[in-house]
Amino acid sequence: MGYRDGVIAGKEAAAQEGFNAGYKQAVLSGYNWGMVRGVTSALAGLPASLRDKLAATGESKDRLGRLYESVQSISSDDALKMFHEDMSSRGSKKPHSQAEESCSAEVSADEPAAGCGQLDNYLAKLESLTTGFPDVKLHWERKTLVHKE
Template sequence: MGYRNGISAGKEASAQKGFNVGFKQSVLIAYKWGFVRGISSAYINLPDDFIEKLATRTEKKVQLQNLHQSAQMISTTDAIKMFHESI
């Protein structure tokens, strides 16, 4: 009985440690990904006169629009898969 309890406790401790490491690795990347998606979506949905004030140069407007399109093309599920494959 003690042996089984020890094995069970060891598995739980090991799983928790693995979770903590994985969480630490992914939380910063997920935050950045969400930030890019959120900011680019907010920008795209602003009225045109606000956009003109924020990005006065045409090339910057195009870059922000391209960033938005790129970020929206990748679903959250696909982003998670890409992250998992990269580690």
């Protein structure tokens, strides 16, 4: 019975550790995805005359529209699937924080950013887009997982 109790306790400890690590990654990705949805919705929801005044160029306004439409077309279930695919494809290659750090904010409106997961790519696009709205001051930051050795 002692052996069986030890095996059960070991399984529970390992499962809890995996849950804790996965939860941290999911919360951070969820936060970042929520910021993308919220900021694009807020900017796209401005009256057209105000958006025209705030956008540095017509291209910035068009990029916002494309990003907003793209983000809004993704359901919560689809976002969850994308997150799962990103985590599965990373596997043991990189910790989550390193993948996010290598994700470049210098992206075009339609091309994926190098080093980004699917959801991280939308955040990189938003970060790149905000330079096209110089009078809009956004007070948010990319949240990353601090990887402890």
